[in-house]
Every structure is written in C-alpha cells, then in structure tokens.
Amino acid sequence: MAGCALAYGFGLVVAMLLPGLSIGDDFVCTRATYYGSPDCLGTPTGACGYGEFGRNVNDANVAGVSRLWKNGTGCGGCYQQVRCKAPELCTDEGVNIVVTDYGEGDHTDFILSPRAYGRMARPNCAPELYKYGVVDVEYKRIPCRYAGYNIVVKVKEHSKYPDYLAVVLLYQAGQYDVAAVEIWQEDCKQWRGMRRAYGAVFDVVTPPKGELKLRFQLASSVETTWVESKSVIPGEWKAGATYDSNVQLN
Structure with a gap:
C-alpha cells in the first residue's frame, strides 16, 4: 500500500437537503458502507426491480439507500461523492452512483456496491478503505445522464x-x-x-x-x-x- 495511509472519512454527494444534516452549499453529511458481492457488481434482486440492469448500469457503480428510498420513488436517482476529508486515503472526485436498491446499515444512507466503494479510494488505497467498513461521506443529487438512450x-x-x-x-x-x-x-x-x-x-x-x-x-x-x-x-x-x-x- 505504498503512499496510502489509514484515515477515516471520504467525500460523497445530493441536490436536496435532509433535515439536520445540511452543511451548506447543498451538501449533506452522512455515512456509507458496502455490501458483499463476489463479482463487485450490483444485485439482480434489488428492491427497485431493475434486474440485470441494476447490476451493470453506470459501470456497476450502484447503491442501496435508506432515507433516500422515498417509498421507491428514489429508484434511479444519481448521486455524486465529493470533498474527500481524508486526502491521503480518498480522491477528491469520489464516484457517481445510481440508486438501484433499498438497504439499511449502521446509521448509513448508502450501501454501495464493492466496485463503487473501492473507486472512492486513491490508487493502491482501496484495501485500506474496505477495512473501515463504514465511513463518513458528503453527497448531493446530480442529474443522471445516459448518452444515446431514451427512457x-x-x-x-x-x-x-x-x-x-x-x-x-x-x-x-x-x-x-x-x-x-x-x-x-x-x-x-x-x-x-x-x-x-x-x-x-x-x-x-x-x-x-x-x-x-x-x-x-x-x-x-x-x-x-x-x-x-x-x-x-x-x-x-x-x-x-x-x-x-x-x-x-x-
């Protein structure tokens, strides 16, 4: 893990504010974790009902959510992870994700696919990031973009x-x-x-x-x-x- 030090936290993103969580500039503080998946992709049995689409959309950078689920209307929403608080461990850019499932963790809003979780790390730092299991994040809503596709x-x-x-x-x-x-x-x-x-x-x-x-x-x-x-x-x-x-x- 050359050039990678342990730290707690990274940046994640949403263009809507949750009561009591706003930090200004439309960013929200919360926590995120990841779920087990042998191939690091999403799950075809996700609660949104997307099937295989939910496994592979957005290059498998997907997540289950809790409060952002909104009785299912939150399915398909896109979120951006930014403002890494631990630059020695995480990138400044974070990773964009698509909501394809419902999930609850340890006071977390996001349960990311292993691929999405690992892509928030700096080069060579993903193994260290996985060790934390649950991390602090910031997030905001962004428009989804699918070039060449209609609904x-x-x-x-x-x-x-x-x-x-x-x-x-x-x-x-x-x-x-x-x-x-x-x-x-x-x-x-x-x-x-x-x-x-x-x-x-x-x-x-x-x-x-x-x-x-x-x-x-x-x-x-x-x-x-x-x-x-x-x-x-x-x-x-x-x-x-x-x-x-x-x-x-x-």
Missing part, C-alpha cells in the same frame, strides 16, 4: 399477457423522480393510474387491449410535470421485452 419501458418477466402488466422504467435521465405512471384507457378516453407495486415497478390488472400509451409524472424539488411517451407498447406485448418510449430527459 426504456421494460415489461417485467412476471407479467401475464393479456391480463396483468407490470413495467419498470430504465435509463431515467435528468434529476427527476418518477412519482406516478398512467396508462391510456381508450374506451373511456381517460388516463388510468398504475399501481406502484414495489420500487420502480408499476403494474395494472386487465390492461387496455391494443396498443398501449403511457405517461410519467416527473417530480423534482422545484416542479412536478407529466410527460407522455411518444411511442406505444405493441398490442401483443411480451413479458421480458423492452420498448423505447422516445422520451429523453435532461
């Missing part, structure tokens, strides 16, 4: 055509939370709310027949707005299939 609607594998439809949204860019999803009911000429089944998964029993249109309610700290998909899910949709929404957020 993708994935039909969950446990969907049963044509009686039960469950979907999860992938590549959720920007700095918005998906607060609600609605499906167009053509016979009634109105939008019908889908249930948040768990995490980022929304479902509906007896979905409308034929091509399906969805719209998403996007919420940030300053506004709430509805965005309608510019394309449709085919009438004969298939479990496990993905469909491009042609909606791109900044």
